[in-house]
């Protein structure tokens with residue numbers, strides 16, 4: 214009790230005993246899950262999840278597995294950063310996976326190279342004018358695509374009072390249709406070297422980490438971040454306090470669209486191709502990462518750090534199932550259970566909070 | 570400059586078939602403190618919501634500070650100088666005290682449009698100052714206000730209003746959830762506003778408090794203003810008979 218200070222009006226307050234931040238709980242969960250896989254692996258497979266068991270390699274950790282995990286979650290993680298902001302503001306975005314598909318198609322069309330092994334590009338979408346453009350062009354085109362989709366989402370939600378669930382469901386279907394229409398269902402391939410460099414190697418991880426840091430700062434230190442929490446916490450109060458709630462919603466969805474577009478750029482660059490079916494179900498994975506990370510579907514609570522940890526948990530579980538040699542079908546089912554479980558956990562947390 | 574800060578003419582609000590506010594003619598002079606009393610559902614809060622543009626009124630005019638105003642949202646009303654403690658408090662539960670105090674009017678270190686960098690230190694310091702005037706007991710202002718008691722939350726809302734008071738302050742039942750000490754402190758804040766010449770509309774069910782604090786008492790009954798009485802020319806029984814309808818506005822000149 215030596216650290217006890219006095220709050221306003223002489224109430225005692227011990228800063229050492231303040232409630233644990235949500236992120237710490239998520240981190241503990243992450244550690245527990247890793248330990249569980251490690252134990253199960255040692256007991257039943259005689260193999261380690263985390264550590265390197267092959268004698269001829271001198272790394273302590275199983276770096277191959279770990280880098281696969283973070284690479285796997287990085288691209289959906291980029292989407293989850295935007296989804297986090299939408300959910301904290303009291304909304305939901307079901308369109309991000311389709312926006313990834315649509316954006317990847319459009320972007321790739323401007324990222325193609327003219328000659329493939331000396332022959333004209335067999336997958337060319339446009340004429341020569343769109344070949345070998347500087348990498349900035351497809352990048353900007355992609356971001357603009359995502360922002361347009363986001364602004365449409367945000368405008369629908371803010372000004373027509375359509376629930377975000379329905380508005381973004383509409384965008385989900387429309388954007389997917391758009392990506393099939395764009396090249397009549399054909400994949401678009403053979404990007405320029407500079408475009409291919411964006412998603413090469415561990416670049417997706419670097420981009421994810423950089424964006425996570427950026428948006429952590431945005432959510433913590435800027436007016437926009439504060440207003441996300443305010444609008445999600447009590448929209449009416451935010452309105453009465455003079456926050457332009459409608460503008461805020463448009464901005465949130467625009468940023469989410471932009472982040473989905475960035476994910477599309479990274480993904481198409483990494484795969485060296487864009488297909489109409491790209492990003493299917495990514496929206497649910499992204500929502501799951503956020504919810505696992507402690508972002509409340511009721512709005513007002515959660516953080517970027519939480520989502521990053523949630524993304525890691527997500528990746529560890531998927532990779533853990535591969536490690537245990539469980540079938541891909543099980544993985545899908547487990548994903549579903551995780552999503553519902555995380556939401557139930559959130560509801561339960563809230564009930565215990567209001568009782569306490 | 571006219572000595573009238575706020576005047577409503579024929580201010581009316583219908584919710585569908587509910588006549589929550591009917592033909593309200595109300596005048597507030599500069600520096601004057603007026604109480605609005607009336608039974609539950611009399612239309613007091615509705616009146617406040619029309620003035621502060623939380624809702625669009627059905628008909629009527631509002632004149633504020635010398636001009637006919639038509640605020641399009643609460644922000645405009647606030648920017649014109651009307652600070653309000655709403656009965657519903659208008660607080661964001663997941664934010665801490667400083668964030669609530671400065672909600673919608675944050676202080677910045679660096680202006681970058683929507684991404685302006687908050688000056689959290691300055692906001693926290695000014696919050697502590699503002700809270701001291703309410704004598705509220707809050708263990709830690711950095712906790713979200715979700716878990717705070719009703720009275721603590723109310724003090725946050727009042728501190729917010731008092732700290733930014735400029736041309737007109739409206740308080741809708743500010744002491745409804747407060748303990749004895751906190752109530753006394755809020756009453757002191759109101760006296761401070763009087764000394765500074767800030768006009769006030771106080772909505773309260775506590776007649777003792779009303780007689781202690783204000784210059785004039787306006788009685789609402791079933792959406793209508795039925796009486797406007799100077800404190801010195803009336804008493805508790807008189808007010809109660811207007812509130813309950815024993816006396817009606819027709820008997821005497823209803824308002825100034």
Ligand SMILES: Nc1ncnc2c1ncn2[C@@H]1O[C@H](COP(=O)(O)OP(=O)(O)OP(=O)(O)O)[C@@H](O)[C@H]1O
Pocket residue numbers: 584587588589607608609610611612613614615616656
């Ligand atoms: N949004 C609304 N829709 C329909 N009716 C409403 C609405 N808001 C208020 N009313 C009705 O208008 C009337 C006046 O309500 P108001 O809140 O102004 O009362 P009040 O005088 O502030 O009462 P109290 O002392 O209980 O706070 C009530 O009959 C109420 O039911």
Ligand SMILES: [Mg+2]
Pocket residue numbers: 613614615656741
């Ligand atoms: Mg009321």
